[in-house]
Amino acid sequence: MDASKIDLNLMQVFSALMRENNLTRAGFRLGLSQPAMSHALGKLRKLTGDPLFVRVSSGMEPTDFALRISPNVEEGLKLLLGAVEGAAAFEPSRCDRTFQILMSDIGELVYLSRLVTRLMAVAPQVNVRVLQLPREAYQDALASGEADLAIGFLPALKTSVYQQRLFTDSHICLVRADHPHIKKGLSQAQFSAASHVVIEPAGSRYSGHAVQSSTTSLLERHLSASGVSRRVVLRVPHFTVVPAIVQQTDLITTLPSYVLSYTRNLPNLKTFKLPFDVPSYDIKQFWHERKHADPANRWLRKLVSELFTKD
Known part of the structure; x- marks a missing residue:
């Protein structure tokens, strides 16, 4: 194995497959499509020289080699992510960032008052700018970093975008x-x-x-x-x-x-x-992969989820 070719993203794919034993569910966990997961698994197999996972009636079962390396992979990911998060600690009370959120005027009516009230209580220096763009422009706005988050019924948002369901409506x-x-x-x-x-x-x-x-x-x-x-x-x-x-x-x-x-x-x-x-349809929040690991964006997503998620 050539250690110089080891990619952190591939290790996350391996970890997700160990947890889910299913390519589609593992991809959903990571926000990746099934073709992207298949491609990553192919790279892992080439890198390790082992099939790693074999198809069975119940899904995908790890090989003996995969079972042997899994504890070390998990420990390595835990140490690395812990180091990164520790270096990028986020303090809401000290943040003076302006978050730019895509939503419709109906979204403004539903979300803004509760969101701003919570922000004023826990992050009084944070600002919010609401963006209203044509729905067809949402993808580019998230990809370019113009928008931090989008909230609504937005099924066209797919490429390189993560999503979280908030509630179902009709x-x-x-x-x-x-x-x-x-x-x-x-x-x-x-x-x-x-x-x-x-x-x-x-x-x-x-x-x-x-x-x-x-x-x-x-x-x-x-x-x-x-x-x-x-x-x-x-x-x-x-x-x-x-x-x-x-x-x-x-x-x-x-x-x-x-x-x-x-x-x-x-x-x-x-x-x-x-x-x-x-x-019926699902109302979700969406964010681009470029913002996925950003501590401030993660905090904002967690706050939105706490305010609006319904079973």
Whole structure:
């Protein structure tokens, strides 16, 4: 074995495979795709001259050689990571960093007040800048370091990006209380006959082949696939104007249900479950691999998880 070719990332792949005995689960632990894991395992096998893991019905079993070196690999990783973390200790109370976070205006409504309140209590010198970009620009913003974190339903974020689920949500329908046609319930016929206002995030696309870049596009794709029609008479880029529009017109809107938990002062409005099955979706926080080991970013992610993770 040529010790000069030993790569710390390969040792982490080895450690994850020892823990999971499954290529896909080990990749999920590290934030790597299955092809990337297969490539890393191939390099490990070439480096060691041993298969290391063999396929069995229950997954992948380590060879005798892998079992023999595993304790030393784990101890080495523990010592190295401990040394790095010790050298880069992070003190929230002394941090004066500005964190740049990608989120929609709905995200601002849901997350910002709780996040800023906690930051002021534990890291009073920290600043936050909220970025609103087209969803298609999120990947580049994270990769370039322009953004530290992104929060939301963002299934297009995949390459070199880590993710953590915060909670699962679904859609509901918002209608004014004295709507002339929708009173005690909402049928599919009423949904299709109504005129709708839709929140269309800036830069998002809504053709049949478009990437599911938001909860709105997820819903539109599902309606199209299910053959459910609706007439959209108004599209707006921000949520904040929608409640007032629904209050004063016969328009109805469909939006994430968690928004209503954080929205106050909405008189003359009522909510209904959608009259057909719609897929739920996960709200997650995302960060680029360049920020993965950064102590300040790790601290921020932990704080966001503590504030918003729900079972």
